[in-house]
Amino acid sequence: MIILGYWNLRGYGQSIRLLLEYLQVEYQDKLYHENGEEWFGTDKKNLNTNFPNLPYVIDGDVVVTESKVIPIYIIKKFKRFDLIGQNVDGSYNQNEITYLQLQEILKELLDKLEAQARIPSFKEEKEKIFNEQFNITFEKIKKQLGNQEYLLGNLTYVDLYFYEVLRNFQLFYPKIQIFTEYLKRIENIPQIKEYIQTKENKTFIFDSMKDKYYY
Template identity: 45%
Template sequence: MTTLGYWGIRGLAQPIRFLLAYLGVQYTNKAYTNPEEWFGKDKNELGLDFPNIPYLLDGDVKVTESSAIPIYLIRKHKKNELLGSSADGSYSEKEVRVAQVIGYIRDLFKELTGLCFNPDFKNLKDKLYTDKVELFVKRLVAYLGDKEYLIGTLTYADFIFYEALSYIRHIYPQAITATLTAYINRFENLPGIKEYIAQHVQELKVFLPPGKATWFGPQ
């Protein structure tokens, strides 16, 4: 039995949930709604080397950290090309490109989530777009070019990029070009992901914790 544990929001776990759906993995989504259940119980009792969420329990394997869980899942299910590796798992220069793009998109995420948690969200939103977000998006669109996916073929970088675009299309709809609209549609129609989205419409509206984040999802 496979279990993914995280708060009952999209947050850091959503790209992993999409990956699980794409890989066709049956799993239990452990969504913590009571902080005490995590901090007062499971954090100390699950036997995790580095107790944190999201976590993945897969038989005897226990993995934490949002950057490590996808590597484990992709390697286990022999979809090495999602990491940029060759199909047999051997090194390919694409691995560096995938890691580079993921790092860049995570920098964009820091800006977006910092804004979402800021009490002055409404007043700061436009300035952040002009100062930083617009350039982030333009560079990623230029990198995408006329390719179907960021590196050419689907990789985990696309799972991260799609999640960033999910924030952007609500907060900065003016940034979503025709190229990005087509890209979003391609990702949303991938096998497994299409079905996941259709089955989790309400859950997908909760991006960040209500009551803590100023912007936590489309209302």
Template identity: 70%
Template structure:
């Protein structure tokens, strides 16, 4: 059984959770409290890797860290290469480059939103910030998506990542109506729908974040 370790929140682990659910992988989670004591003083020291970090997965004797690396490992392990932009047989495809580009763009978009929302003035200025800052990136993503169902044409990990970014934006901008069909498409993937109904809303609800941000 695969073990996914992370803080007791959504964060960088949430798209990985969606990927594991999509792959129907048998896994369990090791969730760390925000004080960090167990992670910093115990598990980080004992994790069998030269690069201990959160999130991590433990798969038997294999330890993989870093949120951008874990999905690559999982896609290759379960031979679902299209999830990382490769051809079905694992050979190179230009989508593999686009995959990495979009993943970096989405991470920057997510981090920029969360960092902005920690500033007291965000609540009053968030619409202006969206128009001047975030919307530029959304327009690029909209162009990439085009008439396709998913960002690379076929479903890939970056769709789970983008879905999570969109959920954050919905949290801070509840009146925002963008990519609604795309969100519905992800949420109606059978494995994801089951996860949302049985697990996510009981553990990783966004309302738990309210005390950390100005929204």
């Protein structure tokens, strides 16, 4: 059984959980308490890799770390190459490049939100910040989505990642309605719907460090 190790919150582990749920892979969701005692005191030292970090995946003798790498390992292991924009046989498809571009754009978007939310004036100026900094990127993504159901036409891992980015934005901008139909579409995927209804981790990284963010 695959073991996914991460903090007891959503963060960089959540879209990986969604991927495993979508693929209906049996896995252990190994959760670490925020005090870090078990991770830093024991497991990090004993993780059989030169690059111990959270999240990690243990699959038999294989240990994979880093949130961008783990999905690639899982997708290739189960031969679902279409989930990273490739053809179903793993051969090259131009969508693979767009997939990588979107992944970087979304990571930058989330990083920018975190950086802005740490500034005390953010709470009072967040609508202005959204219009001047975030909305430009969202408009580009909206253009990419167009009339398609998913960002590359068919569902890929980047859709699951974008879903989690949007959920984080909802914490800070609950009144701004963006990609509402898209969010519902992801949430209505049967495997994802069941996960949300039964065992979804409800704690966002921003919730766990409220003293550091302004919203």
